[in-house]
Amino acid sequence: MNLLTDIFLAKAAFIGAVFAITLGIAAYSTYFERKIAAFMQDRIGPDRAGPFGILQPLADAVKMFMKEDFIPANSNKWLFIAGPCLSMLTALMTSAVVPFGDTVTVGGVTFDLQGIDVNIGILWVFGIVSLGVYGILIGGWASNNKYSLLGAIRAASQNISYELAMGMAIIAILLFTGSLSTKAIVEGQQNGHWNIFYQPLGFLIFIICAFAECNRTPFDLPECETELIGGYHTEYSSMKLGFYLFAEYINMFISGAVMATLYFGGYDYPGIDFVTAQFGSTVAGFVGMGALIGKALIFVFIFMWVRWTLPRFRYDQLMGLGWSGLIPLSMYNVVVTAFGILIGKPFTAGIVGFLLLIGGMVVYDQLFVKKKIA
């Protein structure tokens, strides 16, 4: 009984820590978003609030809270409030199954650095991410505004389209691991056998879909200012708008963590055996947690880097890329992976499959596509 209480407390402390880390990183993502944007445009960025502007997220939060919390007269009041809450809820729930580290022992209690190790871990991530679109859809519909509704519809159709390709990309991973548990997927990649080396094409598909799922540029059509004012959050103000924006940054961090888990070995890092031998498995576990968060932050940087480089797609281009580009590609990837596992050489099969794809496209291009007249 005592042991049970200890494990419960340790889990509660860990979940609280993950919660705090996620929120902190999301808050500072807003700061780094602005800084990175500024650096990429040869500017300095926010530098007035505190040294180097590091208090800027606090100032932004105070601003958000102080603004008038306005609910339009003809909106559906309860759904209008439920929209941002749902967005925030689903954004925070995803991190429950991400394995942040290996087993550690603190104060005589041994527990996993993971919220819950369920055997349907990846399905959980997918389920919650799919629910995430409800926040946007409800918010956009409840605003009773055509722009908001258009943004919400765009968000819904975009997320559904890209979830298909994303699921297919993950099926190839599941073929390797034979398990839906995120922990098992990470354990299958220990000692440098990261899935990215076996699944370069799958990773490419997954990261593109992750951009679309997070509604980030070049797939930020649901909230594009030039066409739809603010998209689904046109009518939102104050902290409700803050929740929507915050949920986006949380989603970025979590999807970075999921990508690190699926393709970059999760909490694996070079020299893990050395650290375990020198300092014990607990220290190694916490270093692994740092490694996972570091990998996730690199992905957050890539998200921002792409945002400040690319313009957004036109809507028909977006749908074309999703349905006739990524889904066939991911099907091809599944077939190649399955073939590789069948003949027992997944690495060779992955590389050969990738080269065959490029070669096939070049040949098709040479034979069937009309050339420019030089």
Add this chain to the structure above:
Amino acid sequence: MKLSNRTKVMEQGEMTLAERMYLPAIVGGMATTLKHFFSKPVTIRYPEQQRYLGPIFRGHHILKKDSEGAERCTACGLCAVACPAEAISMVAEERKPGEEKLYREEKYAKVYEINMLRCIFCGLCEEACPKEAIFLRHDQMVPVFSSRDEVIYGKDKLVEHMDQRYLRDGWK
């Protein structure tokens, strides 16, 4: 025959394979932004850092004194005539015996006022002045004012102080 023979016919044919795949162009674009990420920002943090505006910037007006410390202005009124915004007004006075150290000529400006709301900083007063008395200094701007009675600058704000004389870069 075209007008200039420099017309360039643009090809609008099918895109090449690399163009249709987006990815090479995306990688190229990301390389460009990464290059700028590490390059030096061009921002000047204005109130703390100020940029050198050149030796002929037309800023705050100054009524020069000569090397003995006597005011050069003789209140001829040419600056007021030249001023397109009619910002300058003055009252002339005859120099009394014993004031030779104070005023260079026999006549001087008892009151010399510039309305800084009217002034357009064109520098025509400086060009009109036959005695090289009025200049628009390059190193100092007229400060922002918040009420209308701060707008008219009299001799107290315009006449040069001998302990911090104004020197333009070209005069040295």
